[in-house]
Amino acid sequence: MNDLSVGSFSVGALDIPTMDTSQLARAIGFQHVDGVLGTEIFHQCVLTLDAARGQVTLQEEDQFRPAADAIPIPFSLDENDMPVIKASVAGIAAMFQIDTGDRFSLTLFGDFWRAHRLDQQMGATIEAMTGYGGGGPIRGRVGRSAGFSIGDLAVPAPVTRLSLQKAGAFTRADRAGSIGMGILKRFTVSFDYGHRVMWLSKSAEFDAPDLYDRSGMWLGLSQPRGLRVMDVTANGPAAKAGIRVGDVIVKVGALPAEAATLFRIRAMLQQPRRLTVPILVSRTGGDQPISLVLQDLIPPWQRNP
Template sequence: MRLARRGFLALLWLCGTVTGSASASDAPQSQVFPLSIVDNRPFIAVQVDGKGPFSFIVDTGSSSSTVSTALAAKLKLAPTSAGTGTGAGEQQLSFKIVHLNDLSVGPFSVGALDIPAMDTSQLNRVIGFQHFDGVLGTEIFRKYVLTLDAPREQVTIQDEDRFRPAADAIPIPFSLDENDMPVVTASVAGITGMFQIDTGDRFSLTLFGAFWRAYRLDGQMGTTVEAMTGYGGGGPIRGIVGRPARFSIGDLAVPAPVTRLSLQKAGAFTRGDRAGSIGMGILKRFTVSFDYGHHVMWLSKSTGFDAPEPYDRSGMWLGLSGQRGLRVIDVTANGPAAQAGIHAGDIVIKVGALPAEASTLFRIRALLQEPGNASVPILVNRTSGDQRVHLVLQDLISP
């Protein structure tokens, strides 16, 4: 998830003031914490005003930390002002700014903050998050070096003077934009541009509209499909999805990533001064360290660096229903689900042998991406009763 105020770029542009003050800390110089990757987002346990733990996304794309409105209410966080903004979706948002006395990961504190309280209920329903309490944004990256090791499911937080890159780590210099978001040089299909680094972006690679249209990159993505590709503040995110033959960060070649060509008409993905966004789908191929003090990102290839990246083969987006089963949020035109007679709004009760519920949603999405699965039986609940549907899976983009 990405966040910003006006002048920040991320999930929102906030029309309010976000402030913070670092408190003195007796934090150790280095400590390792558990990391969970959920929907390609890195989650870590955070304490708010000494209470917790709460589940926050670690987000280089968020120029301010945030809390959910549910957590703000639970902790009785006092509003200090209000704001409006736009997100990755196209609709305007409104929110309140709340005061925190302290935000910390273990003993690593970023001090007192005034930050947005965001209503994440719709995002939770569409994506399927069951525990999403907020976003840990740029404040912690400005103060400490963070190393995200997705394969080992751990994050290391260190004082800057304690950090030493791994022997095999590749340095990638970055600049920090006006929102403290890292920006690097990268190239796609031989075309070089400036890309933001966003650990809160679920997609591997997003190309912004002005960039991909200027270079007609929709013709260099192999087989493509237009689909709903995610959901952000302000609504759904639609794009043309494909896979370029070549992609590199600096001189470092990366296996061809699943790539989204943004079709958004408003919001964060319409920015014209950069090519796009490098998300966690790519970054999780590495152990990645962020050293903001020296403006360097260090990348060490993981053991699964060369593993192929799958993409949905069902042509439908499933989310939480708030009742029995999972709700079909979106159906790709002429895709497998559409051909099987599945419609947006249908309630799915079972997928293969898996009951369709919140606890199995991400397993079901993985099942529907698996190249070895030719078809899967689906049980759909409609007003006329439960109906069995035979869903024939197919590759929607080039492998």
């Protein structure tokens, strides 16, 4: 490619790999995605993510000034130029990768959580499809961490995935896990690759509850209409209501089930005060109404003491 530009910032000519993102887009629910920005940008500037404002800022290194309340977190870079930092879970210090492409809050890799028996410290957990990556569906046991800190900064009880993957990045033994956007969105985050420092400044959303699905199903895009059920949690609300993998849902509450409403529907199915949601499922012979009774599948969020 002759040039890659983000706003007025130009990276210049690059050799760029190609990949088919259609399955990923359907599973996650992206209406449109052309590609993924990589570390070439991070190496040429200081990149700041402000999820609360939906804003990315690129600055020359000598122009960057961290916020007065920002906390510096040193990092190293692995062979893929992914930042790796020291953090602690349940009082156990370990190394964690920072993955801005991961929508989940906290993922603990298999070797680490099994070695420390962290599944026994998380209360109730469920096994479910928790996302979708380049290798396909990501399965894990989901619960809520007994405690998580970056440096001296305690992060409010994050939803935590105990990886069940048998291959891929989540099986690495040289680190404990991955910190995703579910945690990073609580901050304004600046990556200074030149100085190997990540700056964290609490946003207004820092103490917002970290909610998790209460429906027991994963919805992705379907053709020609509706949302396809890609996973159903055993003994969860969807399973009890007779919803099956492969079903196509055409309406959730008052919302038509489609690409434009998928993220709003996921948020609706997380709401702690919502008891039931009417759902319309497309079945042979016509659309079938179902009343979905929501329930907490993992321990509810509680504010840090």
